[in-house]
Amino acid sequence: MRHHRRTRRTLAAPLAALTLSVGVLALAGCNILAPAFYVIHGPEKVRKLHELDPNRPTVVFVDDRANRVPRRALRGTIARSAEETLLQRRVLRNVIASNSAVQAVSADRYGSPMPIDEIARAVEAEVIIYATVDAFTLSPDGSTVEPAAQIRVKVIDAVSGQRVWPEDRNGQAVTIRIPQRPGYAPSTRNEAAQLEDELAARIGVGMAQIFFDHERQASARR
Structure with a gap:
């Protein structure tokens, strides 16, 4: 005891x-x-909006029929940034180079827009991540430097010809911003072009982030 x-x-x-x-x-x-x-x-996570099949051959295509993007080369920057991010994050294993899809569309001799699923089949892709550009600007008011863009993204199954995501036929709207830099303003056309390149690359990252979980602090989507 x-x-x-x-x-x-x-x-x-x-x-x-x-x-x-x-x-x-x-x-x-x-x-x-x-x-x-x-x-x-x-860290707080931003959840993916859609899950891609990593084993299906996939191509990224950026369309800008309204000419929102100031230079055609920026469309290629957006697409390459997206496909590189998807590969780096191992979301996809088989990505077909986006420039091959651009070449396929350019070679279309009929003049009318090529259907999205046909773009994919032309480069032997089973899935196409298709984005249209609604806005692309370095300044919201002509004086404040705050690069931003809005795109709409959809995923099409080229084998069935059906849209698999999202439910909205117009696509998922995504806004991408580069944080404001107080006191900074491009003073030459070359500096403005560099900022456009940076925004285009960030758009590609934001597009890719739709398809994988990521830290909110690192998110390009806003």
């Missing part, structure tokens, strides 16, 4: 200290709990 009493007294001090620690944490409130949540759960 004496042995049991000594054991209880020995454990009493650590238990009291633990109780006190819990009380202090409770009083500290969110200042302690928020970092603890971050450590346990990690």
Whole structure:
């Protein structure tokens, strides 16, 4: 019996200290709990909107029939950035070069727009990630430098000819921004072109991020 009493007294001090620690944490409130949540759960995630089949040959095609993009080469930058990101993140294993799809469309002799599924089949792709550009600007008001763009994205199964995502036939609207840089403004056409290139590359990343989970802090989508 004496042995049991000594054991209880020995454990009493650590238990009291633990109780006190819990009380202090409770009083500290969110200042302690928020970092603890971050450590346990990690950074906040942006969830993917659609899951691609990694094994199906896929091509990315950016269409700009309304000429929103100031230079045709920027369409290629957007598509290459998207396909490189999808490969780096291992979302896809078999990506067909986007410029081959551009060449297929350019070779179309009939003049009318080639159907989306035919673009894919022309380069032996089973799936096509098709994007149209609704807006592309370096400034919302002509003075503030805040590059932004809006695209609409859809995924077409070229084998069946059906749209598999999204439900909206017009596509999923996605807005991409480059954070504002106070005090910075391109002073030459070359500097403006560099900013356009940066925005185009970011659009491609934002397009690819539709298809995989990623940290909110690293998201190009806004």
